[in-house]
Amino acid sequence: xxxxxxxxxxxxxxxxxxxxxxxxxxxxxxxxxxxxxxxxxxxxxxxxxxxxxxxxxxxxxxxxxxxxxxxxxxxxxxxxxxxxxxxxxxxxxxxxxxxxxxxxxxxxxxxxxxxxxxxxxxxxxxxxxxxxxxxxxxxxxxxxxxxxxxxxxxxxxxxxxxxxxxxxxxxxxxxxxxxxxxxxxxxxxxxxxxxxxxxxxxxxxxxxxxxxxxxxxxxxxxxxxxxxxxxxxxxxxxxxxxxxxxxxxxxxxxxxxxxxxxxxxxxxxxxxxxxxxxxxxxxx
Numbered sequence: 001x002x003x004x005x006x007x008x009x010x011x012x013x014x015x016x017x018x019x020x021x022x023x024x025x026x027x028x029x030x031x032x033x034x035x036x037x038x039x040x041x042x043x044x045x046x047x048x049x050x051x052x053x054x055x056x057x058x059x060x061x062x063x064x065x066x067x068x069x070x071x072x073x074x075x076x077x078x079x080x081x082x083x084x085x086x087x088x089x090x091x092x093x094x095x096x097x098x099x100x101x102x103x104x105x106x107x108x109x110x111x112x113x114x115x116x117x118x119x120x121x122x123x124x125x126x127x128x129x130x131x132x133x134x135x136x137x138x139x140x141x142x143x144x145x146x147x148x149x150x151x152x153x154x155x156x157x158x159x160x161x162x163x164x165x166x167x168x169x170x171x172x173x174x175x176x177x178x179x180x181x182x183x184x185x186x187x188x189x190x191x192x193x194x195x196x197x198x199x200x201x202x203x204x205x206x207x208x209x210x211x212x213x214x215x216x217x218x219x220x221x222x223x224x225x226x227x228x229x230x231x232x233x234x235x236x237x238x239x240x241x242x243x244x245x246x247x248x249x250x251x252x253x254x255x256x257x258x259x260x261x262x263x264x265x266x267x268x269x270x271x272x273x274x275x276x277x278x279x280x281x282x283x284x
Contacts, residue, residue, distance in 0.1 A: 003227070003253040006149050012265035015148070016061045019272050023062040026279075034279035035064040035092040036120065036272075039082065041105070042072035046234075047098045054096070057268045063275055066092065076105045080113050087115045093282075094120030094275035099170075117281070120274040123170070131177045138274055143175040145266025146207060146228055147182065153255050155205070155226055158183035163203035165189045165196060165243065166210035171230055175207055206253075208243035218248020227256040230263045 023033050036058055040051045051067075058065035068082060079097070086095045095118045101107050111119070116126040122140035130137045150157075162179045166172040167190035179186045184205065189196045200206055200220040208216045209230035221227060221244075231243030242259030250256055257263055 003250040003256040008262040012269035015269040019061040036094040037066045039068040039097045093278040140174040141270040142267045143178045144270040160204040162205035165208045171209040216244040218245040221252040224254045227253040
């Protein structure tokens, strides 16, 4: 078996185009365009690349974007003051603070300072709690994007065993909640799991999100499984690779995402979708 490739680039482009059409329709009705504020602190190269992609995607989709490029020395108080201003800005529907933040800033405090209805990353405890209670509001972007990828191939969830490798607050835990909401039976593996391989071998759906290159071996993959690789790791050679041994996994899976070009573009697309959804809740 040679796996079918799930083309995240194409699916994300379709989502951005759909958002652009909806934004144009808003303009025709005399309404304002959605507004997104992106805050970047310091000069982390990976963060700079991510933010660049997000700003470009805003331009493509017709979303108004405001940029804050702040020095690493920015204090926590200064950052919270900016967030206060954006919380009260009626032209801004979404606030994104690029993580990770410098060590002198409390990331969780910053996340909780953003109004939940403007938390387009979906990290606020209120938004995670609503997802757990089956009343999703702002959904974490990467898990939300993974669900779109799975839906795009007609994935069925009820009666299917999904195994997630990695239990981060950003991907693993909300991914578990999304899959439970969809009706899947879910196992979440983490660094204390005794035999991750045994769980992956049982999985109809495998989602790797641990941030460790090649962690999930190709021979672990069940014949005909759907495989989603969230990991983006840069090797010493400069090559980007995922958490799954792609070549070997492709010989066993029915569907698989590449790295790059799989989940990454979807995260940005869902950020814009969350921004539009937030804007649509306002009458103006």
